[in-house]
Amino acid sequence: xxxxxxxxxxxxQGVMAIGQILTYAGMIENRHVSWLPSYGPEMRxxxxxxxxxxxxxxxxxxxxxxxxAAIVMNKPSLDKFEPTVEKGGKLFINSSLIDQKSQxxxxxxxxxxxxxxxxxLGNARVANMVMLGAYLEVTKIVDLESIIEGFxxxxxxxxxxxxxxxxEALKKGAEVVREQMKAMV
Amino acid sequence: MAxxxxxxxxxxxxxxxxxxxxxxxxxxxxxQSELPEYMARELPKVGxxxxxxxxxxxxxxxxYGAAGAGARVMxxxxxxxxxxxxxxxxxxxxxxxxxxIVNIMRGGPGLGGIQPSxxxxxxxxxxxxxxxxxxxxLAPANIQELAxxxxxxxxxxxxxxxxxxxxxxxxxxxMMEPVEFKVPKKRELPEKxxxxxxxxxxxxxxxxxxxxxxxxxxxxxxKKLQAKYDEIRRKEVKVESYNIEDADVxxxxxxxxxxxxxxxxxxxxxxxxxxxxIRPITLWPYPYDEFNKINDNCKGVLTVEMNAGQMVDDVxxxxxxxxxxxxxxxxxxxVPTPDEIVGKVKEIYGGEK
Amino acid sequence: MAVVFKKTRGLTDIPTHYCPGCTHGIVHRLVxxxxxxxxxxxxAIGVAPVGCAVLAYKYFNCDMHEAAHGRAPAVATGxxxxxxxxxxxxxQGDGDLAxxxxxxxVHAAHRGEKISTIFINNAIYGMTGGQMAPTTxxxxxxxxxxxxxxxxxxxxxxxxxxxxxxxxGAKFVERVTVTTPAHVRKAKKAIKECFKTQIEGxxxxxxxxxxxxxxxxxxxxxxxxxxxxxxxxxYYPLGNFRRxxxxx
Numbered sequence: 071x072x073x074x075x076x077x078x079x080x081x082x083q084g085v086m087a088i089g090q091i092l093t094y095a096g097m098i099e100n101r102h103v104s105w106l107p108s109y110g111p112e113m114r115x116x117x118x119x120x121x122x123x124x125x126x127x128x129x130x131x132x133x134x135x136x137x138x139a140a141i142v143m144n145k146p147s148l149d150k151f152e153p154t155v156e157k158g159g160k161l162f163i164n165s166s167l168i169d170q171k172s173q174x175x176x177x178x179x180x181x182x183x184x185x186x187x188x189x190x191l192g193n194a195r196v197a198n199m200v201m202l203g204a205y206l207e208v209t210k211i212v213d214l215e216s217i218i219e220g221f222x223x224x225x226x227x228x229x230x231x232x233x234x235x236x237x238e239a240l241k242k243g244a245e246v247v248r249e250q251m252k253a254m255v
Numbered sequence: 256m257a258x259x260x261x262x263x264x265x266x267x268x269x270x271x272x273x274x275x276x277x278x279x280x281x282x283x284x285x286x287q288s289e290l291p292e293y294m295a296r297e298l299p300k301v302g303x304x305x306x307x308x309x310x311x312x313x314x315x316x317x318x319y320g321a322a323g324a325g326a327r328v329m330x331x332x333x334x335x336x337x338x339x340x341x342x343x344x345x346x347x348x349x350x351x352x353x354x355x356i357v358n359i360m361r362g363g364p365g366l367g368g369i370q371p372s373x374x375x376x377x378x379x380x381x382x383x384x385x386x387x388x389x390x391x392x393l394a395p396a397n398i399q400e401l402a403x404x405x406x407x408x409x410x411x412x413x414x415x416x417x418x419x420x421x422x423x424x425x426x427x428x429x430m431m432e433p434v435e436f437k438v439p440k441k442r443e444l445p446e447k448x449x450x451x452x453x454x455x456x457x458x459x460x461x462x463x464x465x466x467x468x469x470x471x472x473x474x475x476x477x478k479k480l481q482a483k484y485d486e487i488r489r490k491e492v493k494v495e496s497y498n499i500e501d502a503d504v505x506x507x508x509x510x511x512x513x514x515x516x517x518x519x520x521x522x523x524x525x526x527x528x529x530x531x532x533i534r535p536i537t538l539w540p541y542p543y544d545e546f547n548k549i550n551d552n553c554k555g556v557l558t559v560e561m562n563a564g565q566m567v568d569d570v571x572x573x574x575x576x577x578x579x580x581x582x583x584x585x586x587x588x589x590v591p592t593p594d595e596i597v598g599k600v601k602e603i604y605g606g607e608k
Numbered sequence: 609m610a611v612v613f614k615k616t617r618g619l620t621d622i623p624t625h626y627c628p629g630c631t632h633g634i635v636h637r638l639v640x641x642x643x644x645x646x647x648x649x650x651x652a653i654g655v656a657p658v659g660c661a662v663l664a665y666k667y668f669n670c671d672m673h674e675a676a677h678g679r680a681p682a683v684a685t686g687x688x689x690x691x692x693x694x695x696x697x698x699x700q701g702d703g704d705l706a707x708x709x710x711x712x713x714v715h716a717a718h719r720g721e722k723i724s725t726i727f728i729n730n731a732i733y734g735m736t737g738g739q740m741a742p743t744t745x746x747x748x749x750x751x752x753x754x755x756x757x758x759x760x761x762x763x764x765x766x767x768x769x770x771x772x773x774x775x776x777g778a779k780f781v782e783r784v785t786v787t788t789p790a791h792v793r794k795a796k797k798a799i800k801e802c803f804k805t806q807i808e809g810x811x812x813x814x815x816x817x818x819x820x821x822x823x824x825x826x827x828x829x830x831x832x833x834x835x836x837x838x839x840x841x842x843y844y845p846l847g848n849f850r851r852x853x854x855x856x
Contacts, residue, residue, distance in 0.1 A: 090431065094260050097433045103260070105431035109286055110369045129397075130518030132430050132511070135592050223260065278690060304689045308682065309715035316679035316712070320686025323673050324653070328686070346676050451671035451687065453651035453694050460620075462665050464674040 071126050073211050074134045076151045078119035079143025079164070084198035087224055088141070089120035092202065094220030095212040096124035104132040117146045124211055139209060141201050143184070145170065162205050162247075164197065178254070180204060180247050187242050196239035203243025208251065214240065258433040263423065264289035266398050266434050267357055268297060270405035271329055273436045276355070277303030278328040280317035282310060284336045285369045286425035287359035291331065311336040315343030315356075322352035323463035325450030327409055331357035333425075334375050335366060338383065344418060345384025349465025351480075353412035355405065356390070357421045359428035362588040370588020371425035373510060376565035379422050380539045387477055389484045391419040391491060392538040394509040398432035400536070403439070410442045415487055416449075422538060424561065426511040426590070487540055494542035495534045499549045502531030504603050505578075507546075507570050508559040509535050512591065516559055519596035527608055530600055538566070546573035555579040555603045559596055562586060616640040618649050620669045629822040629829025632660060632728065634786045636667055638796045639699065639726055642803055643670065648695035653687050655680040657709075659701035660734040668699075678709025681716035684723040695806060697724040702743040703733045706768050713772070713814075720777030720811040724802050727768060730819040731840060738824035742766045745839055750824075765843065769816045773849035780805040780813035781850040785841065787820075787833045798848070810852040818844055 075092065079085040089105055096103040107120040121134030136156040142148045143164045155161050157176045166185030182204045184197040206217065221229060221236060229236075261269065268290050271279075279294040291307065298305040308314035314330050321328040332340060337358045347354060360375050362368040375383075379392045391411050395401035401423065408419040451461045467473035497520070499505050508516040513534040520530045531549070533556075535542050549556070556578050558567040567582045574580060583599045585591045601607055618640025626632045643649040652670040656662060658677035665672035675683040680698035688696040705713050705727050716723065732750060733739040740750035740757060743765045747756040757765070773781045780802045784795035795817060802813035818840050820832035827835055 090260070093431060097258065097260050103433060105260070106426065107429055109425065109429050129432070129514070130521065131515040131593060132426065132432075133515065133590050133592075135594075278686075280686065306685070306689060309711050312679065313682040313685075313712055313715065316676060316682035317686035317689070319675070319679075320655070320673060320683035320688075321690045322686075323683075324687045324690040326690040328690075342676055343679070350674075451653045451673060452691060453653060453671055456650040460669060461671045462674070463672070464665060466662065466674050 072138070073124045073209065074136065074138050075122045076119060076134050076137045076140040076154055077122065078117060078140070078147035078151050079198075081118045083143045084195065085118055085141075085143055086120050088198045088202045089122050090224045091217055091220040092122050092124070092212070094223045095216035098216045098219050099212055101125060102127060102129050104129045106132040106134070117144065117150065119147065119151070139205065141205055142168065143198065143201065144168065148172070160208060162201055164201060166197070178208075180208065180250055182243060182246055184243070187246060188239060191235060191238055191242065193235050196236055199236045199239035200243035200246070203240035204247035206240070207244035207247045258435045260431050261398065261434050262289055262429060262431050263398050263401055263427040264359065264429070265293045266402045267331070267405050267421065268293035270402035270436060271355065271409070272297060272301055272303070274327065274406040274409040274439075276327040276329050276409060277301060278321045278326050279303070279305045279330065280308050280314040280321070280328070281330050281332065282308050282314050282336060284333045286361060286428050287331050287333050287357065289428070290357065290359075311339035312342065315340040315347075318354050319343055319347055319350070319352060322347065322354045323350070323451050325447045325452055327413075329355040329357065331359065333359045333361050334363050334372075337375060337378070341384035344390070345382075345386050345388060346465050347418045348384070348388035348390065349386060350463050351416040352418065352463065353409075353416050354418050355408050355412060355421065356418055358423070360422065360424040362586065368588045369425065371511065371561060371590060372586065372588055373424055373512065373561040373565070374586070375422065376538065376560070376562065379420055380541070380569070388480065389417075389487070389539055391415070391417060391487060391540075392422050393419065394422045394536060394538050395427065396510055396513050396534065398427065398430070398434045401427060402434050402436055404536075406436075406439045410439065410444060411491060413444045413447075414442055415483055417483065417487070422510070424511055425588070491537060492540050492542045492544075493536035494545045495536060496545055496548070497532040498529070499531035499533060501529055501550060503529045503552070503554050504557060504600050505531040505533060505549050505553055506557045506559055506596070506600070507533045507535070507566065509538060509566065512559055512561055515591055515593055516596055519593040519600070522593055522597055523600055528600065528604065535566075541569045541573070543569070543573040546570070549574070549578065553578050555581055557581040557583060557599060557603060559591060560584045561590065616644050618642070618644040618669055619667055622666045624667055625663055626660065627823040629820060629832055630660070631786050631817070631819040634792060635726065635728060635795070635817050635819065636664070638792070638799050639697070640668060642796065642799045643695070646800060646803055646807060648803070648807060651693070652695040652697065653691070655684045655687070655696070655698040657698070657700040657704035659704045661699055661701055661728065662735065664699050678704050678707070679712055680704065681709065681712040681721070681723065681725065685716055685719070685721050688721060688723050692722070695803070697726065697803070699726045700728070701734070702727070702729045702731065702741045706742040706766050713768075714775070717772050717775045717778040717812045717814070720779070722806050722809060722811060724806045725812075725814040726799065727814055727816045728819045729768070729816055729844065730821040731765070732821050732824045734821050734824055745843060748839075767844060769814070769849050772814055777812050778814065778850060779811035779852040782848040783816040783818065783844060783846050785818040785836065785846060787837055805852055818846070
């Protein structure tokens, strides 16, 4: 089993962070993992992305070309990475910022109003965790406890205060997507 | 020590500190700046010194001074910055000073780009500076190996009194993987009785120097260097091979490119192709002998690099005409995909099976 | 028998390669004496340049590094950062320090690197055979300025001491010469004061020594001394530009 995820959005939306949290969680569960970011000037205000691989085998190429899943936080990311998702893969669209439907019919697509959910929780910055919560609910790639551990690793002590709201965001993301999963069945 | 998830650039710094390196002189350049940033943060905690130099040239000359004074010392940069350091690297090699130089390669020539590439293979293995000298060039493929080679690299440098280069690329510098910092196997390291630490009136002055104005003396110095390089060739070759006794096609690749090749090989195997891999870990000394183990029925050796064809020259030297040698590369920071490599292997097979 | 004069222990017994009438020899001796008299010879590490003094590592009786052209202040920085309790000095000429190595000297001074620099300004490239230096005077002939230095073409000569004295990290800056016994005594005093700046941990120090190059100037040693006094001192005024207590 090898999960290859692309996470993309504007710089500042926390796409690198949720990629790292997910990678940590995989490592905590003794899987083989890698995290590869885009880097350079595009990071500043443009579209940032990272590729995460969680595998039962040692990771070969860390470059995600045929993604098993993609989390896209803004429209340029949808345009860029929609074709990257392999047949049967999963696409998570932040419908708060992307008013466009996926053109793909050979993949599972989920629409998560991440910014709205985050705003309801009182902190717009946790939109990324809403997306991550939805992704985990659908894929069950790692346990929620491992994600919490990963969060602590990535944010260290300064993350302590923010942990409750981030947990809440993960939960809300899962709830939102659960509705859609029911509708799909 | 438990595994931690770390960026390649930071893992280099952590490994260096683990190896007892206390001095870092450098200058910022993408995509390696996390390394000097890490050292600026961490070295003072272990009583070391991080100093941001006014230039790459100054940085490598500070390394020359610190190494001559007997310290474990390092610098790092990326391609254009490494070009600037070549003068100092030649002096370090000439004066036989141990140090670690990290090149996190990006696309060239000139200012080039900032995306991963392997375009400095010639510069690293053939000597980018003047004179007949060699660097030990280590090419890790994952972050664990990167950390291990940094730690061992300092020992190799001290053992042979020679600069050692870690040749990585933007991908390995930027990516995160789990890593554990292991105590390396101990080497017998010679005393640094040549270091300039002050005579204290007890010995003759030590002189760190690469100048020999008399041709006879300079030739003697060169003979001594070459004898040392021969010893390194005999003792320090590192290579990893996969299935070369049985393969129809063998791929040669190093560093991050070898990982993409592995993904391609796995795919080819699922389709019934027999493909092997030779992954040099030391680019100098080059594992020429490993290519003698390739079975006689092999259809060809494919070299895959993120450049226009540099290591392929060493592959040609290694196979000595026994097999056709093919090349596939991407440049400018473009990374070859597994499918591109699969296609190239099928071409060598003469089409789909 | 009373000893009235003794060669300094700061120099080795190797005969120098300098031309007759060249003032490098005098400056070497002053540096050697200063190292010995200040009690730092045995903990001293010197850095030799590329230029006429390229072989200085053979002449100073202490640990030495031979640096690449212009890089001595960077090399000295590396040494001093590893061995902060040792005494570290560079000995550089005008091509080395004032041309190819300007970045290194300016930034070593700027960082307040606790090293000492002896800067030999003889207004010419000696080792390579009389080419124009950044310090060659306007109108002065050189093999690469056969009609004499043309200000319109390559500017006026650079005044290093004045420039470095604008940098806070440079705590001791003085220009001296060695054309007369009185000047030699003043030069030695400056070198010792410069070295003390390092020993007392106060920061960077430099002594610029106006020197002669009879060979490449095409003058006898005596004419060279006169030429220096008549031509160089008016453009490169002697004196102290900076003492530690003057820097806030």
